[in-house]
Amino acid sequence: MTTSTRDPESPAVLRARVLAAVEAAPSPTRRALATRTAIAVVVVSTSLLGFALTGAAMRGGGHGWWAGGAVLMLAAACVTALKLGAGGRLLGWGALVPLLGLPLTALWVDDPFATLPIKTHVACVIMTLVVGVLGGGLLAFARRGTEPVAAGRAGLSLGLVAGAWAAASVALRCGHPEIDHTLGSHVAPVLVLCLLGVVAGKRVLGAGASATK
Amino acid sequence: MPGSAALYPIPAWGLPGEMPALEDAASVPGAGQRSRASLAMERHAEGDAAAFAEVYDALAGRLLRYLSRLERNAATAEDLVQQTFIRMHRARASFKRGADVEPWAFAIARRLFLDSRRSARRRFAEWLLPEPAPEVDAETILMARELGQAAHDRLESLPPLQREAFLLMREDGMSTAEAAATLGVTVAAIKLRAQRAYDALRVTVRSETGNETKGPA
Numbered sequence: 001m002t003t004s005t006r007d008p009e010s011p012a013v014l015r016a017r018v019l020a021a022v023e024a025a026p027s028p029t030r031r032a033l034a035t036r037t038a039i040a041v042v043v044v045s046t047s048l049l050g051f052a053l054t055g056a057a058m059r060g061g062g063h064g065w066w067a068g069g070a071v072l073m074l075a076a077a078c079v080t081a082l083k084l085g086a087g088g089r090l091l092g093w094g095a096l097v098p099l100l101g102l103p104l105t106a107l108w109v110d111d112p113f114a115t116l117p118i119k120t121h122v123a124c125v126i127m128t129l130v131v132g133v134l135g136g137g138l139l140a141f142a143r144r145g146t147e148p149v150a151a152g153r154a155g156l157s158l159g160l161v162a163g164a165w166a167a168a169s170v171a172l173r174c175g176h177p178e179i180d181h182t183l184g185s186h187v188a189p190v191l192v193l194c195l196l197g198v199v200a201g202k203r204v205l206g207a208g209a210s211a212t213k
Numbered sequence: 214m215p216g217s218a219a220l221y222p223i224p225a226w227g228l229p230g231e232m233p234a235l236e237d238a239a240s241v242p243g244a245g246q247r248s249r250a251s252l253a254m255e256r257h258a259e260g261d262a263a264a265f266a267e268v269y270d271a272l273a274g275r276l277l278r279y280l281s282r283l284e285r286n287a288a289t290a291e292d293l294v295q296q297t298f299i300r301m302h303r304a305r306a307s308f309k310r311g312a313d314v315e316p317w318a319f320a321i322a323r324r325l326f327l328d329s330r331r332s333a334r335r336r337f338a339e340w341l342l343p344e345p346a347p348e349v350d351a352e353t354i355l356m357a358r359e360l361g362q363a364a365h366d367r368l369e370s371l372p373p374l375q376r377e378a379f380l381l382m383r384e385d386g387m388s389t390a391e392a393a394a395t396l397g398v399t400v401a402a403i404k405l406r407a408q409r410a411y412d413a414l415r416v417t418v419r420s421e422t423g424n425e426t427k428g429p430a
């Protein structure tokens with residue numbers, strides 16, 4: 001905003017101007033935002049679940065463990081949806097459950113430090129980033145314009161949640177639970193998604209962004 | 214200098230010996246009860262479009278005063294007020310149930326001001342320099358200006374959070390809890406920062422007034 005060169009207005013004129021501008025600016029009510037957010041969370045979480053359960057890993061057996069991972073993801077999605085629907089900030093548990101769950105997979109692996117080809121690492125990094133950007137983008141679009149004070153921080157939380165979901169779903173799909181692969185190819189991209197979340201949050205979640213009814 | 218106290222431009226908070234102690238949130242009248250503006254914002258968040266006029270009427274004056282002190286240009290301050298209300302409206306769905314609207318509104322206004330200042334790199338407002346009364350003599354005007362300038366310079370040299378804590382609590386009359394919520398820090402932190410700002414200004418004002426009395430006869 002540049003320095004204005006016009007004269008100050010009378011309080012009545014300013015009031016009329018502001019209220020007219022407010023009336024012309026669309027904004028969702030709490031109910032509308034909660035509905036929009038719930039739809040986005042359901043779409044993202046079911047898509048990720050389907051993505052995770054249709055990979056090569058499922059065909060390799062260990063169905064009980066994969067089902068457990070899927071339950072973890074769903075639980076994280078539900079917590080996130082409840083937090084968002086209540087008007088609160090995107091917070092920790094939705095991201096913490098899948099992120100903590102990933103390193104725990106090493107407990108069930110015979111050789112947790114087995115060497116994997118570099119191609120496998122790169123493929124998982126790219127997949128995690130793409131899935132995270134798509135999921136986080138959809139969530140951010142659903143909540144556009146609703147964080148006027150700390151849009152960057154909200155974007156960071158969004159990036160963390162979307163990154164954690166993406167990491168968990170891609171990890172379940174790829175089926176390589178070795179520790180170095182899990183940390184380097186699934187958890188590390190979450191940090192990149194957090195940074196992307198900060199940038200996107202300022203642009204999309206800040207109330208300067210348009211918000212439709 | 215007898216009678217000069219009223220002429221100094223800074224004593225919005227009183228002379229050095231009169232600087233008030235920081236109050237607790239619990240000691241603020243009506244603390245714990247939600248304001249009419251907060252209730253109106255609650256209705257607006259649920260979809261009552263007419264309630265926003267109530268929010269405007271309750272907050273516009275305070276926000277304009279706050280922004281006018283930060284932003285020297287009055288018309289720009291009005292634009293910031295307009296942007297503040299538009300953002301409050303756009304983000305009404307994320308207004309927390311049961312929360313007070315005042316810290317939220319001031320936090321939005323502050324964010325807008327910081328964003329505008331960052332882009333324009335304007336100077337901090339010289340709000341501590343009002344015009345002295347016309348009937349006073351030139352020496353008094355000069356001393357008042359010097360004292361005001363010294364206090365202004367000191368205030369501007371403070372860390373941003375100390376300065377803003379002082380402005381919100383002493384100039385906008387916010388409670389420690391409201392100011393803390395506006396700046397996103399704890400109540401203990403806001404008390405500490407405001408107290409440090411008071412101490413720094415007290416030293417400056419005492420130093421300036423002390424120099425006056427020790428000056429040549």
